[in-house]
Amino acid sequence: MASATPRYRFAPSPTGFFHVGGARTALYNWILALQNDGVFVLRVEDTDESRNHPQWTQGIVDALAWIGIDSSDRHFEGPYFQSAYAAEHVAAAEALVKSGHGYYCDLTTEQVQQRAKEKGLNGYDGYSRDRGLAPGPGHVLRFRVPEGQTVVRDVVRGDVEFANDTIEDFVLLRSNGSPVFLLANVVDDIAMNITHVVRAEEHLPNAPKQQMLWNALGATPPVWAHVPVLVNEQRKKLSKRRDKVAVEQYRQEGILPAAMVNYLMTLGWAPHGDTEIVPWSQIVEEFKLESVNHSPAFFDIKKLNAFNGEYIRLMSLDEFIAACQPIINSEQVPWPANRFDASVFKAMAPLVQTRVAVLSEVPALVDFLFMAEPMIDEAAFAKAFGAEWARPTLVEIATRFEKCAWTADSLKTEVEAVGTQHDVKLGKLQGPLRIAITGRSIGTPLFEPIELLGRDESLRRINSALQRANR
RNA sequence: GCCCCCAUCGUCUAGUGGCCUAGGACACCACCCUUUCAAGGUGGCGGCACGGGUUCGAAUCCCGUUGGGGGUGCCA
Numbered sequence: 001m002a003s004a005t006p007r008y009r010f011a012p013s014p015t016g017f018f019h020v021g022g023a024r025t026a027l028y029n030w031i032l033a034l035q036n037d038g039v040f041v042l043r044v045e046d047t048d049e050s051r052n053h054p055q056w057t058q059g060i061v062d063a064l065a066w067i068g069i070d071s072s073d074r075h076f077e078g079p080y081f082q083s084a085y086a087a088e089h090v091a092a093a094e095a096l097v098k099s100g101h102g103y104y105c106d107l108t109t110e111q112v113q114q115r116a117k118e119k120g121l122n123g124y125d126g127y128s129r130d131r132g133l134a135p136g137p138g139h140v141l142r143f144r145v146p147e148g149q150t151v152v153r154d155v156v157r158g159d160v161e162f163a164n165d166t167i168e169d170f171v172l173l174r175s176n177g178s179p180v181f182l183l184a185n186v187v188d189d190i191a192m193n194i195t196h197v198v199r200a201e202e203h204l205p206n207a208p209k210q211q212m213l214w215n216a217l218g219a220t221p222p223v224w225a226h227v228p229v230l231v232n233e234q235r236k237k238l239s240k241r242r243d244k245v246a247v248e249q250y251r252q253e254g255i256l257p258a259a260m261v262n263y264l265m266t267l268g269w270a271p272h273g274d275t276e277i278v279p280w281s282q283i284v285e286e287f288k289l290e291s292v293n294h295s296p297a298f299f300d301i302k303k304l305n306a307f308n309g310e311y312i313r314l315m316s317l318d319e320f321i322a323a324c325q326p327i328i329n330s331e332q333v334p335w336p337a338n339r340f341d342a343s344v345f346k347a348m349a350p351l352v353q354t355r356v357a358v359l360s361e362v363p364a365l366v367d368f369l370f371m372a373e374p375m376i377d378e379a380a381f382a383k384a385f386g387a388e389w390a391r392p393t394l395v396e397i398a399t400r401f402e403k404c405a406w407t408a409d410s411l412k413t414e415v416e417a418v419g420t421q422h423d424v425k426l427g428k429l430q431g432p433l434r435i436a437i438t439g440r441s442i443g444t445p446l447f448e449p450i451e452l453l454g455r456d457e458s459l460r461r462i463n464s465a466l467q468r469a470n471r
Numbered sequence: 472g473c474c475c476c477c478a479u480c481g482u483c484u485a486g487u488g489g490c491c492u493a494g495g496a497c498a499c500c501a502c503c504c505u506u507u508c509a510a511g512g513u514g515g516c517g518g519c520a521c522g523g524g525u526u527c528g529a530a531u532c533c534c535g536u537u538g539g540g541g542g543u544g545c546c547a
Contacts, residue, residue, distance in 0.1 A: 109544075
């Protein structure tokens with residue numbers, strides 16, 4: 001038998017943002033498609049056409065592109081929107097009635113619950129199974145769940161057995177005639193020749209129902225794989241309301257796509273060896289669905305940031321500067337655009353590169369160079385000028401700065417000389433100077449930016465700080 | 472209620488019966504380096520949920536308990 005091209009479908013719902021959990025599932029599907037020369041099929045899942053906001057679908061495509069899933073690649077197909085197949089969904093339902101797998105029922109939700117309660121059952125009792133009702137207003141179409149058991153062969157979990165009598169005759173068509181998601185999903189998968197369904201574990205309880213539908217529709221069920229969900233610190237499934245889940249947001253804050261991808265891939269799976277920071281090529285080479293974990297993983301932003309810091313430090317200086325551009329040029333930046341100086345930034349870049357975990361931290365390390373006045377941290381200022389040596393030493397530093405050579409090295413030498421005279425270590429002595437120049441008590445090494453700032457402006461800031469301290 | 476899944480340091484994981492007095496990473500702590508802060512280096516803290524089996528031998532296999540999570544819609 002000739003083996004067909006494997007087709008992996010990725011089916012996010014159009015919620016207006018792209019979930020990090022979805023990103024990981026997408027990555028799994030994508031890697032599998034690459035490994036097996038298969039196709040990654042993107043189908044946005046919603047049977048309600050009114051929710052097909054093109055910009056949402058585009059947002060998903062963009063987010064996928066950001067993590068390296070390129071819609072122009074030959075392994076990529078789509079995007080499709082589910083409701084485009086609505087007619088086929090209904091046709092499939094009708095076929096199921098003909099073949100005896102479906103039947104109509106006129107009970108309302110309340111009536112179903114009432115009967116279940118009276119009989120001590122869990123769900124629908126099959127009341128209309130043999131009543132031979134015709135389609136009509138108020139009639140839903142239900143699936144006739146057969147006797148026996150359904151075994152879902154799951155690549156990550158092994159065989160999962162469900163006793164069919166614990167599965168009620170579920171609804172296929174609503175009383176208004178519209179297909180439910182479960183049916184639409186299966187019909188689409190069959191129509192698109194999907195061979196592998198790799199999705200989050202929360203869908204596992206639906207798998208037996210879907211598998212029964214595949215069979216009833218005369219198709220061979222796909223290979224199933226239910227991967228563990230991502231959870232928050234409370235061990236609850238990540239949700240938009242409680243947790244930071246939108247990949248767009250991480251992107252905006254300056255998480256590098258490679259770091260995001262690498263981190264995501266260490267959740268529920270691990271590359272060989274003692275290092276977790278590995279190149280994409282190694283991930284593609286080594287990843288195996290079979291070795292994906294069974295238990296939920298906590299999405300740890302701290303660790304993501306640590307990975308990102310690693311990736312930032314792995315970059316060449318030019319790459320780092322290039323990566324900073326979106327942040328540096330964004331409107332969020334505290335300095336006026338016309339004061340920004342690319343050559344100054346370039347000179348600072350090496351000092352900045354080892355000091356940030358995410359790119360959004362970059363502006364705070366260089367902003368004082370591009371602003372007319374540094375933003376003074378009052379608490380830090382008060383503390384730095386609290387020492388009795390603070391003002392006199394800074395006055396001396398200013399005096400020396402007026403005539404010394406204007407290079408970082410000689411600036412440092414001058415400050416050290418003042419320190420020797422007053423018996424204050426450089427580490428402490430630079431405190432008031434740093435506040436005067438940068439407005440903060442921490443930051444990059446000091447003398448390089450002072451050199452960059454120039455003699456006049458540096459002296460002006462020192463004197464301004466001295467005046468402030470005298471108030 | 473019913474069904475399903477899960478269980479190794481705080482977190483993410485390695486581990487598929489002897490290589491495990493359980494390895495790595497993040498976080499945390501200490502020290503070194505140092506111009507503050509980082510980065511880097513060195514070291515430290517810290518775990519097989521519990522109880523029964525099976526076996527010469529169990530983190531690894533089986534059963535149970537407990538604990539977590541998910542599903543159970545005429546939502547997707």
